[in-house]
Amino acid sequence: MAIFASLFALPWLSREVASLYLNVTAISARNGSSVLECWQMTQPFDTSTEPGISGTAQVTLSNASSLAYSVLPPNFDGGVHHAPANQWVAFIAGLAYITLPDDDTAGAYISGGQFGLIFAADTEYISVKGHRTQYPGLTETVALRIPTADGKVPEHQVLHPGPCGASEIAGVRQFGMPG
Ligand SMILES: *[C@@H]1O[C@H](CO)[C@@H](O)[C@H](O)[C@H]1NC(C)=O
Ligand SMILES: *[C@@H]1O[C@H](CO)[C@@H](O)[C@H](O)[C@H]1NC(C)=O
Ligand SMILES: *[C@@H]1O[C@H](CO)[C@@H](O)[C@H](O)[C@H]1NC(C)=O
Numbered sequence: 001m002a003i004f005a006s007l008f009a010l011p012w013l014s015r016e017v018a019s020l021y022l023n024v025t026a027i028s029a030r031n032g033s034s035v036l037e038c039w040q041m042t043q044p045f046d047t048s049t050e051p052g053i054s055g056t057a058q059v060t061l062s063n064a065s066s067l068a069y070s071v072l073p074p075n076f077d078g079g080v081h082h083a084p085a086n087q088w089v090a091f092i093a094g095l096a097y098i099t100l101p102d103d104d105t106a107g108a109y110i111s112g113g114q115f116g117l118i119f120a121a122d123t124e125y126i127s128v129k130g131h132r133t134q135y136p137g138l139t140e141t142v143a144l145r146i147p148t149a150d151g152k153v154p155e156h157q158v159l160h161p162g163p164c165g166a167s168e169i170a171g172v173r174q175f176g177m178p179g
Pocket of ligand 2: 060061062063
């Protein structure tokens with residue numbers, strides 16, 4: 001199973017595709033402590049030729065080993081835990097709040113929806129304590145959990161410590177707007 005992010009866009013915008021890179025907030029670890037980072041994928045967007053989405057922007061992110069659908073109730077507290085495996089988590093509804101036991105200055109709110117994709121890499125092998133996830137929304141939070149095939153971390157560069165900012169994830173909007 002291959003995982004793609006697809007954006008349905010107007011074909012005449014596709015010339016801009018190859019220079020755009022997806023940035024995702026990641027939970028990684030440095031020196032045994034979980035950290036939040038903004039990662040830029042090494043693989044740029046390209047133009048799909050697949051029937052039904054031909055001519056629109058997509059980027060291949062990784063292969064996947066499984067796919068699980070989770071429903072977290074409002075005010076659920078996941079506590080401090082490790083990423084069970086290197087995995088994508090796509091929040092498709094609700095609200096998640098990620099904090100770090102070793103850095104109380106850092107935190108990230110992830111809203112379910114278009115910008116709800118993160119990568120969780122703070123497994124027990126690289127982080128002593130892990131991270132904490134709470135779900136402070138008024139509704140349930142729905143997440144797709146997608147471990148990568150063979151536990152591979154997608155190729156990326158770290159843009160900076162801390163979660164990606166709004167301007168670092170909104171670049172995909174250009175595919176949806178007429179020139
Ligand atoms: C890593 O953590 C150890 C133990 O807390 C500490 O002694 C060391 O200075 C840290 N190294 C860096 C590069 O932060
Ligand atoms: C997915 O798996 C195939 C078959 O092993 C491999 O050729 C391809 O490079 C993998 N893609 C990624 C993004 O890792
Ligand atoms: C990723 O970050 C770079 C650098 O800040 C930015 O130019 C680009 O538009 C971002 N990508 C998206 C999809 O927002």
